[in-house]
Amino acid sequence: MQTWHIHIDGLVQGVGFRPAVCRAAEQIQVCGWVSNSTDGVHIVFNGDNEKAEQFYNHIINNPPPNAIIRSHVIHETIAQEFKDFTIHDSDRGSKPNLLITPDIALCPSCRNEISDDLNRRYQYAFTTCLECGPRYSIIQSIPYDRETPR
Numbered sequence: 001m002q003t004w005h006i007h008i009d010g011l012v013q014g015v016g017f018r019p020a021v022c023r024a025a026e027q028i029q030v031c032g033w034v035s036n037s038t039d040g041v042h043i044v045f046n047g048d049n050e051k052a053e054q055f056y057n058h059i060i061n062n063p064p065p066n067a068i069i070r071s072h073v074i075h076e077t078i079a080q081e082f083k084d085f086t087i088h089d090s091d092r093g094s095k096p097n098l099l100i101t102p103d104i105a106l107c108p109s110c111r112n113e114i115s116d117d118l119n120r121r122y123q124y125a126f127t128t129c130l131e132c133g134p135r136y137s138i139i140q141s142i143p144y145d146r147e148t149p150r
């Protein structure tokens with residue numbers, strides 16, 4: 001079993017990138033992990049050449065709507081074996097080198113929620129989701145994570 005490392009740099013934090021990678025991993029059935037780092041998103045996973053190419057292409061070609069991929073690279077790395085696909089905690093070790101995510105206008109699905117009088121968030125002013133809402137205005141450190149204390 002081969003092990004691969006993908007590094008994606010750009011506007012990739014606070015835009016639902018890691019959950020999108022998880023969905024792709026589930027769909028294509030690869031095991032490994034995804035993590036935010038100060039220099040972007042890192043993904044390490046198992047697969048043969050064909051699966052690696054399929055997963056890589058899927059991620060690069062289907063990023064979340066507000067993500068901007070500035071560069072991406074895949075290479076084979078030291079063999080490890082994974083049994084599932086997980087999101088790792090962010091690594092805050094080194095100096096940040098990322099585009100800062102801007103505030104993002106309400107997305108169509110949130111707009112639908114707040115205009116639906118049967119929805120529990122009907123007219124709720126602070127409705128946002130993984131793909132929309134404030135980022136830059138509330139950010140205090142990067143990598144941006146919802147769990148970053150503020």
Ligand SMILES: [Zn+2]
Nearest residue numbers: 107110129132
């Ligand atoms: Zn939204």
